Amino acid sequence: xxxxxxxxxxxxxxxxxxxxxxxxxxxxxxxxxxxxxxxxxxxxxxxxxxxxxxxxxxxxxxxxxxxxxxxxxxxxxxxxxxxxxxxxxxxxxxxxxxxxxxxxxxxxxxxxxxxxxxxxxxxxxxxxxxxxxxxxxxxxxxxxxxxxxxxxxxxxxxxxxxxxxxxxxxxxxxxxxxxxxxxxxxxxxxxxxxxxxxxxxxxxxxxxxxxxxxxxxxxxxxxxxxxxxxxxxxxxxxxxxxxxxxxxxxxxxxxxxxxxxxxxxxxxxxxxxxxxxxxxxxxxxxxxxxxxxxxxxxxxxxxxxxxxxxxxxxxxxxxxxxxxxxxxxxxxxxxxxxxxxxxxxxxxxxxxxxxxxxxxxxxxxxxxxxxxxxxxxxxxxxxxxxxxxxxxxxxxxxxxxxxxxxxxxxxxxxxxxxxxxxxxxxxxxxxxxxxxxxxxxxxxxxxxxxxxxxxxxxxxxxxxxxxxxxxxxxxxxxxxxxxxxxxxxxxxxxxxxxxxxxxxxxxxxxxxxxxxxxxxxxxxxxxxxx
Amino acid sequence: xxxxxxxxxxxxxxxxxxxxxxxxxxxxxxxxxxxxxxxxxxxxxxxxxxxxxxxxxxxxxxxxxxxxxxxxxxxxxxxxxxxxxxxxxxxxxxxxxxxxxxxxxxxxxxxx
Ligand SMILES: Cc1cc2nc3c(=O)[nH]c(=O)nc-3n(C[C@H](O)[C@H](O)[C@H](O)COP(=O)(O)OP(=O)(O)OC[C@H]3O[C@@H](n4cnc5c(N)ncnc54)[C@H](O)[C@@H]3O)c2cc1C
Ligand code: SF4
Ligand code: SF4
Numbered sequence: 001x002x003x004x005x006x007x008x009x010x011x012x013x014x015x016x017x018x019x020x021x022x023x024x025x026x027x028x029x030x031x032x033x034x035x036x037x038x039x040x041x042x043x044x045x046x047x048x049x050x051x052x053x054x055x056x057x058x059x060x061x062x063x064x065x066x067x068x069x070x071x072x073x074x075x076x077x078x079x080x081x082x083x084x085x086x087x088x089x090x091x092x093x094x095x096x097x098x099x100x101x102x103x104x105x106x107x108x109x110x111x112x113x114x115x116x117x118x119x120x121x122x123x124x125x126x127x128x129x130x131x132x133x134x135x136x137x138x139x140x141x142x143x144x145x146x147x148x149x150x151x152x153x154x155x156x157x158x159x160x161x162x163x164x165x166x167x168x169x170x171x172x173x174x175x176x177x178x179x180x181x182x183x184x185x186x187x188x189x190x191x192x193x194x195x196x197x198x199x200x201x202x203x204x205x206x207x208x209x210x211x212x213x214x215x216x217x218x219x220x221x222x223x224x225x226x227x228x229x230x231x232x233x234x235x236x237x238x239x240x241x242x243x244x245x246x247x248x249x250x251x252x253x254x255x256x257x258x259x260x261x262x263x264x265x266x267x268x269x270x271x272x273x274x275x276x277x278x279x280x281x282x283x284x285x286x287x288x289x290x291x292x293x294x295x296x297x298x299x300x301x302x303x304x305x306x307x308x309x310x311x312x313x314x315x316x317x318x319x320x321x322x323x324x325x326x327x328x329x330x331x332x333x334x335x336x337x338x339x340x341x342x343x344x345x346x347x348x349x350x351x352x353x354x355x356x357x358x359x360x361x362x363x364x365x366x367x368x369x370x371x372x373x374x375x376x377x378x379x380x381x382x383x384x385x386x387x388x389x390x391x392x393x394x395x396x397x398x399x400x401x402x403x404x405x406x407x408x409x410x411x412x413x414x415x416x417x418x419x420x421x422x423x424x425x426x427x428x429x430x431x432x433x434x435x436x437x438x439x440x441x442x443x444x445x446x447x448x449x450x451x452x453x454x455x456x457x458x459x460x461x462x463x464x465x466x467x468x469x470x471x472x473x474x475x476x477x478x479x480x481x482x483x484x485x486x487x488x489x490x491x492x493x494x495x496x497x498x499x500x501x502x503x504x505x506x507x508x509x510x511x512x513x514x515x516x517x518x519x520x521x522x523x524x525x526x527x528x529x530x
Numbered sequence: 531x532x533x534x535x536x537x538x539x540x541x542x543x544x545x546x547x548x549x550x551x552x553x554x555x556x557x558x559x560x561x562x563x564x565x566x567x568x569x570x571x572x573x574x575x576x577x578x579x580x581x582x583x584x585x586x587x588x589x590x591x592x593x594x595x596x597x598x599x600x601x602x603x604x605x606x607x608x609x610x611x612x613x614x615x616x617x618x619x620x621x622x623x624x625x626x627x628x629x630x631x632x633x634x635x636x637x638x639x640x641x642x
Contacts (some may be wrong), residue, residue: 225590288616292612
């Protein structure tokens with residue numbers, strides 16, 4: 001790779017991504033005295049899955065009945081893969097930090113009973129607040145600065161580089177430690193707030209040999225009014241659903257699954273008629289974005305049935321990501337991961353962690369990863385940023401001429417989407433279809449790696465590569481699990497009741513996946529000097 | 531997708547250029563910004579919150595164009611409607627404490 005030119009910066013800790021996980025990581029690192037830079041593809045405050053929605057978070061005091069019930073619910077839903085001690089630690093940390101948010105003056109509402117309600121936040125208000133908090137703590141924020149390359153020195157993470165969206169020029173941050181908080185991957189499905197979430201951090205980590213986990217638990221979709229982006233599934237708790245013939249759907253159980261089954265038979269309509277008046281008002285004033293598709297199209301969702309669809313959410317509300325240990329450490333020294341970028345099995349097991357667990361996970365793992373990264377950087381001493389760090393990742397492209405790179409990349413992205421987004425690819429899987437997908441994705445990988453993100457017209461090539469790679473780990477992991485479990489639904493294999501085990505995956509040129517051993521607790525440990 | 535940047539309302543503060551997570555707008559020297567990359571719009575509606583003068587309109591249709599007219603949108607009360615409901619004022623959240631989402635958790639249907 002050629003020498004990097006452009007902006008050059010130094011930090012103790014560089015955080016990739018400024019959603020909740022990245023913000024909490026940056027704050028935790030700064031509070032330990034580290035110099036911190038956040039690099040963000042979009043804008044810290046509006047980018048990512050939390051910003052665009054509302055975020056239910058689990059507010060339960062350590063040792064309380066509410067907390068032990070929340071832990072039990074996690075365990076009951078997780079199909080054997082939840083680690084109760086981790087859930088408890090996440091909830092303890094969440095409780096502590098929600099308290100600090102309140103102390104700092106975050107405007108939690110007071111419910112009608114006069115109690116402060118901290119169990120749900122408007123994402124865009126929350127992240128506006130966090131941005132200001134970071135700036136006050138002396139954190140440097142680079143907005144519109146997508147990362148595409150990890151720097152390393154002798155196998156240790158040593159920085160990040162990327163490009164400015166506006167000018168196309170390069171920037172480089174040399175750092176003592178790196179936190180990947182770049183969110184999940186939803187393959188540009190259109191689900192709310194997910195456009196920047198293309199798995200970039202997964203690819204950067206995997207290129208350096210870090211393992212992923214839980215990529216099999218990615219059959220996650222959100223219900224949205226057809227044609228809209230608003231995948232806010234919570235309102236369908238109060239919905240009546242109708243099938244393609246207009247008959248009321250009486251089935252009970254998982255709402256997404258009911259909708260998926262009926263979409264495959266034609267179409268589904270919904271009406272939110274079960275919401276009492278008090279709740280209707282509560283939703284309107286609490287979460288106005290729910291109503292934008294309705295109000296702007298002149299529909300009354302409480303009385304007029306409207307068509308719904310499912311949009312893919314992948315690892316955003318699903319499970320898979322970079323394998324981390326207790327404090328967010330990955331397999332690579334100096335490299336940490338948090339939030340959706342990290343594998344969430346300990347928290348949500350084999351199912352979606354949407355609706356509370358994910359927000360808590362993003363906060364807690366952010367705090368831990370940021371703190372551990374600061375300690376790691378501190379243990380290296382001030383000369384860490386002078387290490388002759390080199391680009392360790394980044395697909396290099398070739399000199400192959402591209403007649404119309406934009407169109408070629410758009411075709412590749414569409415083809416990758418074709419192997420992931422359809423209901424018969426990710427909601428319901430089968431060995432035959434997975435085998436076909438695996439082959440096609442191998443070919444697409446060969447095609448996408450010929451592009452170079454630094455060249456004009458090829459700006460989307462890193463995202464395209466990251467999505468292709470993520471799709472390959474998903475397919476390889478799904479192939480490795482010949483049973484149905486949680487949100488991995490195999491048409492050709494039922495739930496086996498087998499002892500729960502995780503599936504790890506990784507590799508870039510050649511993708512691999514394998515069962516982790518039941519007793520395999522060799523999750524990465526931080527090398528930070530205590 | 532974003533459908534309107536009103537030239538009559540816009541004061542060229544360029545906050546939308548800065549705050550849009552998908553780099554949809556492009557600043558223009560000595561002029562108001564333009565919607566330069568509509569196809570990258572993720573229909574998140576957040577630019578409407580940051581615009582201090584309600585000059586932006588995001589159609590709820592995420593994968594189709596919608597032809598809109600400013601007068602009609604204004605007449606229907608849709609310019610700035612999301613901002614008002616959220617309680618944002620001059621590009622700042624002022625309604626955080628008025629969030630009534632807690633009502634969704636009152637009947638124990640939803641348990642995080
Ligand atoms: C519609 C919707 C509703 C949800 N509701 C809830 C809920 O109520 N409760 C709950 O617990 N969970 C919910 N979730 C899930 C929750 O939003 C996520 O788990 C959470 O946002 C994860 O936080 P994060 O910081 O890891 O990722 P994000 O918030 O997605 O942030 C990742 C950031 O990284 C940036 N980034 C990506 N690539 C790069 C790169 N190459 N360089 C630099 N920056 C990059 C992105 O722009 C983004 O800002 C919901 C998800 C959706 C889609
Ligand atoms: S709706 Fe969201 S993505 Fe679209 S222009 Fe506005 S801020 Fe940007
Ligand atoms: S935020 Fe509003 S006023 Fe400011 S430049 Fe954009 S459209 Fe114009």
